[in-house]
Amino acid sequence: SLILEWNSLGVWEEGFSFFCQGLAANSFLQRLDLRNNQINHQGAGELAIALKQNASLQELDLRWNNIGLLGGRALLNCLHSNKTLKKLELAGNNVPSDILKAVEQALDHNQDRQTILSEIHSRTRVLSKEVLSLKNEKAKQFLDLMDTIDKQREEIARSSRMSTARVRQLQEALDEQHSIMNSLKAKLQMTEAALALSEQKVHNLGELLSAMKQEQTSVAERHLKELQQQKQEGADREGKLFRELSAVSEKNLLLRNQVDELEKKCKVQQDQLFQVKQDLTNTTAELKLRAVQAEERIEVEKRKFKQSLEDVECLRLKEVDRMTQHIEASERSLQERIQRLEAMRIALEEELSKVRAAALTERGQAEEELIKVRNQARLEEQQRLEHLQEKLRLMTESRDEAQNCYFRQKQVVSEVQAKANQLSLHADGLRRQIEELQQELNIKEQEKVTEVNKVKVELQEQIGHLQAERTAQEGLREKIAALERQLKALSSNHREALLDKEGEISVLLERLRMKEAEISRIREEEAQRASFLQNAIMAYVQGSPLGPHSPRK
Numbered sequence: 173s174l175i176l177e178w179n180s181l182g183v184w185e186e187g188f189s190f191f192c193q194g195l196a197a198n199s200f201l202q203r204l205d206l207r208n209n210q211i212n213h214q215g216a217g218e219l220a221i222a223l224k225q226n227a228s229l230q231e232l233d234l235r236w237n238n239i240g241l242l243g244g245r246a247l248l249n250c251l252h253s254n255k256t257l258k259k260l261e262l263a264g265n266n267v268p269s270d271i272l273k274a275v276e277q278a279l280d281h282n283q284d285r286q287t288i289l290s291e292i293h294s295r296t297r298v299l300s301k302e303v304l305s306l307k308n309e310k311a312k313q314f315l316d317l318m319d320t321i322d323k324q325r326e327e328i329a330r331s332s333r334m335s336t337a338r339v340r341q342l343q344e345a346l347d348e349q350h351s352i353m354n355s356l357k358a359k360l361q362m363t364e365a366a367l368a369l370s371e372q373k374v375h376n377l378g379e380l381l382s383a384m385k386q387e388q389t390s391v392a393e394r395h396l397k398e399l400q401q402q403k404q405e406g407a408d409r410e411g412k413l414f415r416e417l418s419a420v421s422e423k424n425l426l427l428r429n430q431v432d433e434l435e436k437k438c439k440v441q442q443d444q445l446f447q448v449k450q451d452l453t454n455t456t457a458e459l460k461l462r463a464v465q466a467e468e469r470i471e472v473e474k475r476k477f478k479q480s481l482e483d484v485e486c487l488r489l490k491e492v493d494r495m496t497q498h499i500e501a502s503e504r505s506l507q508e509r510i511q512r513l514e515a516m517r518i519a520l521e522e523e524l525s526k527v528r529a530a531a532l533t534e535r536g537q538a539e540e541e542l543i544k545v546r547n548q549a550r551l552e553e554q555q556r557l558e559h560l561q562e563k564l565r566l567m568t569e570s571r572d573e574a575q576n577c578y579f580r581q582k583q584v585v586s587e588v589q590a591k592a593n594q595l596s597l598h599a600d601g602l603r604r605q606i607e608e609l610q611q612e613l614n615i616k617e618q619e620k621v622t623e624v625n626k627v628k629v630e631l632q633e634q635i636g637h638l639q640a641e642r643t644a645q646e647g648l649r650e651k652i653a654a655l656e657r658q659l660k661a662l663s664s665n666h667r668e669a670l671l672d673k674e675g676e677i678s679v680l681l682e683r684l685r686m687k688e689a690e691i692s693r694i695r696e697e698e699a700q701r702a703s704f705l706q707n708a709i710m711a712y713v714q715g716s717p718l719g720p721h722s723p724r725k
Contacts, residue, residue: 173203182211182237192218196225203231216243220250223257231259239265241709244275248702251278252695258283270705274698281694288687295680302673306666313662320655321509327648328513332520338641339527345634346534349627353541356623360545363616367556370609374563377602381570384595399580424568427603431564434610435557442550444621455631460532470521473649480656481510487663542627553613560606567599 181188188211195201211219216239223229239247244267251257260275485507 173205174201175205176209177205177207177233179209181206181209182215185214188215189218192222195219195229196222198226199228201229204229205233206237207233208236211237211239211243213238213240213243213246215239217246220246223247223250224253226254227256229257232257233261234265235261236264239267241266241268241271244268244271245702245705245709248274248278251275251282252698255282255285258286270701274701277694278698281691284687285691288684292680292684295676299673299677306669306673310666317659321513324513324652324655327651328516328520331644331648332516334644335520335524335641338637339523341637342527342634345630349534349538349630352623352626353538356545359616359619360549363549363612364552366612367552370605371556371559373605374559377598378563378566380598381566384591385570385573388591424571427564431561451628455635459635467525470645474521477652477656480660481514484656484659484663487667 181191192215195204211234215237216234219232219234223232239262244262244265247260247262248271251260258279260279262272262275
């Protein structure tokens with residue numbers, strides 16, 4: 173600020189010209205007061221030349237001087253090039269009202285222009301700050317994406333390792349099951365050999381019985397004559413024989429009861445085996461259903477993941493066009509990494525499906541082999557029971573025939589009793605053999621039950637491992653879904669922010685265009701008015717009596 177009022181600077185024209193040259197060279201002065209300094213139209217012209225070069229002065233006070241019409245015109249012309257002057261006081265200078273209005277309009281335009289420029293500068297600063305913040309945020313998000321991708325890679329590698337280890341465990345378990353099945357087959361072969369030996373023994377016993385029957389028939393033919401002689405002795409011994417027969421019949425009833433109990437036990441064991449089969453079939457069906465459901469869920473999640481990846485890639489491609497070449501290269505590398513990860517995931521899923529299919533096929537084969545072995549064992553047991561029943565029936569028939577022979581052979585009771593004792597001893601041996609066979613069957617059934625329980629336990633353990641794997645896969649899927657949601661939220665936020673900024677920039681550009689159009693229009697109007705004023709003044713000066721005289725220096 174410089175105040176020079178009441179100093180008559182306009183009287184000394186050379187000094188005032190030097191003052192104007194200094195004002196033109198100055199770039200810090202903002203307010204200048206030159207009231208009552210006797211400045212004429214020539215001094216106003218020099219001030220106008222200085223103001224054309226000055227770019228810092230904002231307020232100029234020229235009240236109560238002798239500027240006149242020519243000085244006002246010169247100052248008006250300088251305002252077209254000077255765009256920093258906001259306030260110009262020209263009262264008391266004999267300046268026409270048209271020029272004063274034109275000066276006021278020019279000053280208003282300058283004020284508007286400066287306010288617009290200040291707003292533009294402030295907004296550009298704000299926008300630059302926001303752009304820098306967005307760049308920093310995008311760089312951070314890019315780094316976060318890289319970190320998340322590296323973490324996903326590590327998790328996928330861990331899951332692949334875990335899956336390979338679990339596949340190895342399943343293969344080992346399957347090998348153990350194969351070894352168990354081989355041992356079961358060997359045991360079944362041993363049991364079949366033992367049963368064949370028992371059948372041979374029974375066959376030998378049947379041959380012995382047939383030989384005994386032949387001997388009895390021969391003895392009966394020999395002693396028919398002796399029976400007539402020993403009728404009296406037979407009458408006495410009939411009572412004893414009846415008693416013995418009653419005892420034998422009771423023993424036969426006991427044997428039959430024991431056979432019935434054995435049949436009931438066999439039926440109960442068969443029911444238990446049938447229940448075990450049903451349980452196995454139910455468990456296998458549940459496992460198959462769960463496997464199918466898991467595969468369907470995996471396929472649905474794959475589709476969702478692929479769709480989300482496609483959406484994310486489209487959004488990234490749109491953003492990449494607006495970003496710099498460095499971000500494009502980084503996003504291309506990211507896309508390549510994502511494709512590699514997808515290929516790794518697809519390969520892992522294919523391997524898992526293959527392993528599951530192989531496990532299911534091996535389980536089905538093992539179950540079919542178990543069912544075949546059990547059916548064979550049941551058929552063999554039924555055949556053996558039928559043979560035993562036929563043998564018992566033959567024994568009962570032979571006993572009935574023996575009783576008839578006893579009634580007929582009353583005279584040869586002593587010899588028949590001896591033979592009956594021998595037969596009873598043979599029957600005891602047969603009973604013992606039957607009991608031993610029953611014990612062996614019980615032992616084999618217990619071994620089968622234990623082996624079935626072991627298989628169930630192993631299946632439950634495998635089911636537990638599979639469930640743990642499913643839980644781990646579900647956790648990974650949830651993490652992937654959360655990351656995808658974060659990516660979508662970040663992309664949407666970036667889009668909205670960029671759209672808002674673009675809208676603001678477009679609005680500002682439109683405003684600038686409108687203001688520049690107004691300024692150009694006003695300049696044209698002022699130029700037209702100035703030309704009209706010049707023409708009018710020149711006509712007035714030429715028509716006045718003072719026109720040909722030169723102005724006073």
